[in-house]
Amino acid sequence: MSDLIVGEHRCFDGRLLYCEHQSAVTNCRMRFSLYLPPAAAQGPVPLVTWLSGLTCTEENFTAKAGAYKKASELGLAILAPDTSPRGEGVADDEGYDMGQGAGFYVDSTEAPWKPHFQMYSYITRELRELVLQEFPVDSHKLGIFGHSMGGHGALTIYLKNQDIYKSVSAFAPIVSPMNCPWGHKALGGYIGEDREGWRQYDSCELIQALGEGLHRSKILVDQGLADAFLEEQLKPELFEKACAKVGQKLTLRRHEGYDHGYFFIQTFMDDHLAHHAALLG
Amino acid sequence: MSDLIVGEHRCFDGRLLYCEHQSAVTNCRMRFSLYLPPAAAQGPVPLVTWLSGLTCTEENFTAKAGAYKKASELGLAILAPDTSPRGEGVADDEGYDMGQGAGFYVDSTEAPWKPHFQMYSYITRELRELVLQEFPVDSHKLGIFGHSMGGHGALTIYLKNQDIYKSVSAFAPIVSPMNCPWGHKALGGYIGEDREGWRQYDSCELIQALGEGLHRSKILVDQGLADAFLEEQLKPELFEKACAKVGQKLTLRRHEGYDHGYFFIQTFMDDHLAHHAALLG
Numbered sequence: 005m006s007d008l009i010v011g012e013h014r015c016f017d018g019r020l021l022y023c024e025h026q027s028a029v030t031n032c033r034m035r036f037s038l039y040l041p042p043a044a045a046q047g048p049v050p051l052v053t054w055l056s057g058l059t060c061t062e063e064n065f066t067a068k069a070g071a072y073k074k075a076s077e078l079g080l081a082i083l084a085p086d087t088s089p090r091g092e093g094v095a096d097d098e099g100y101d102m103g104q105g106a107g108f109y110v111d112s113t114e115a116p117w118k119p120h121f122q123m124y125s126y127i128t129r130e131l132r133e134l135v136l137q138e139f140p141v142d143s144h145k146l147g148i149f150g151h152s153m154g155g156h157g158a159l160t161i162y163l164k165n166q167d168i169y170k171s172v173s174a175f176a177p178i179v180s181p182m183n184c185p186w187g188h189k190a191l192g193g194y195i196g197e198d199r200e201g202w203r204q205y206d207s208c209e210l211i212q213a214l215g216e217g218l219h220r221s222k223i224l225v226d227q228g229l230a231d232a233f234l235e236e237q238l239k240p241e242l243f244e245k246a247c248a249k250v251g252q253k254l255t256l257r258r259h260e261g262y263d264h265g266y267f268f269i270q271t272f273m274d275d276h277l278a279h280h281a282a283l284l285g
Numbered sequence: 286m287s288d289l290i291v292g293e294h295r296c297f298d299g300r301l302l303y304c305e306h307q308s309a310v311t312n313c314r315m316r317f318s319l320y321l322p323p324a325a326a327q328g329p330v331p332l333v334t335w336l337s338g339l340t341c342t343e344e345n346f347t348a349k350a351g352a353y354k355k356a357s358e359l360g361l362a363i364l365a366p367d368t369s370p371r372g373e374g375v376a377d378d379e380g381y382d383m384g385q386g387a388g389f390y391v392d393s394t395e396a397p398w399k400p401h402f403q404m405y406s407y408i409t410r411e412l413r414e415l416v417l418q419e420f421p422v423d424s425h426k427l428g429i430f431g432h433s434m435g436g437h438g439a440l441t442i443y444l445k446n447q448d449i450y451k452s453v454s455a456f457a458p459i460v461s462p463m464n465c466p467w468g469h470k471a472l473g474g475y476i477g478e479d480r481e482g483w484r485q486y487d488s489c490e491l492i493q494a495l496g497e498g499l500h501r502s503k504i505l506v507d508q509g510l511a512d513a514f515l516e517e518q519l520k521p522e523l524f525e526k527a528c529a530k531v532g533q534k535l536t537l538r539r540h541e542g543y544d545h546g547y548f549f550i551q552t553f554m555d556d557h558l559a560h561h562a563a564l565l566g
Binding site for chain 2 (some may be wrong): 013014015016017020067068070072074201228230259261262263265266267268270271
């Protein structure tokens, strides 16, 4: 099919593909995984893009999320990109929460990040167009979801691109980078210290700016109550308040005993896939 | 509950535990994972032991098999031990197919392996007794299954211990170590060059030695036809013939396009769990 494919595995009668390409936007080789359900052999299928959290690659979701059985049944394709540009010559940071593995789904304007850290444009434009061109995916049936930093990515990308993405959900998202240490470090580094520029990457700010006028799909968010990052970094109550203020429908489920990891994610994965499938039709 | 627990995650309303203990049999620290379904909070549940393949630890199944949703529904506990003794002072080999990560589920009689490589006794006696003592598991409802080297382990352990294990299944098992390079290297090293001693660790030999008299549960085996190890190492046709000869019921399913990895395993995992749940009652 596509000459991007560097690995392929049969899985629940569908095809799990590992792909690699030269990105003109991030200016380096980029990797992603793509699951095509059996229905994709008959024609274009809906696609949901999964954005992973800090330290992840295109592998974490693929190996650990347990998503492909339900995706096969629902006829959903799932795209899981890497979380940042990588390689020699790409800037990095000693912390796990900045640089390679921590692209934060923004377009950087600052040195030394700007030449490669353009993950917002990479996800919403270059990678999306590439996948639509190379694989049997329906461009009118696109959704987006993610975890932690990737939950932030999914919510902000959705709110800014409702013409492109028709459904959104998140696991333990960073709902307001303007109000947590991870966000302060990332946005301060990638976008600079002028906090006005941060608003475009903060889902609480974005939803308030959108106001009450627009039609928006219901948003699904799951959050574990034993999540070690809940109080300092994630703060779902801020998003809950922002949604309530503008009349955005939100299902925010708080789960006793669940932590921040993939065992939490896999527990509620099927619910998220069903949410997207219902909205994408 | 138990002071063996070094990590715990909530998953599908059950408990996924990482445990560690000092083994008297392998003479070193050993790690395993144990999934306890929600039903275990009410009383003892059936337990299936998963034996992993070459290079694996107690983590591979836990992260990649996608087994816990179905295990939660069926009320099955799943024990996933490491594949060998490990650590400084434990013998090793430069190859991936011998030594640490490659215990082959045998009791070694030869230097330098003998002091630690006693995985057969560790699995069937020490670890089983430890888990029965520490966790709510029904000692009369034990099954065993595994992948590749672990499929060999599951079949041989089951055939030699039908008083203990009531159900067995395997993914892409090494059915006859006496007839493949992996087996020749492992048994030659661990048991010595006298091939008479190898028969006790070869499921084709064992099932023929058991003959037609015994009652044995139906065996389930899944094999991918795009598995790179199929012809040289796995040879399921040898087990098929051996079962036919003695009237052992075997469901051997050959799957077009599936390879040797965890995407193959997860595709058929629920069928295996249902097989065990049905036999264990």
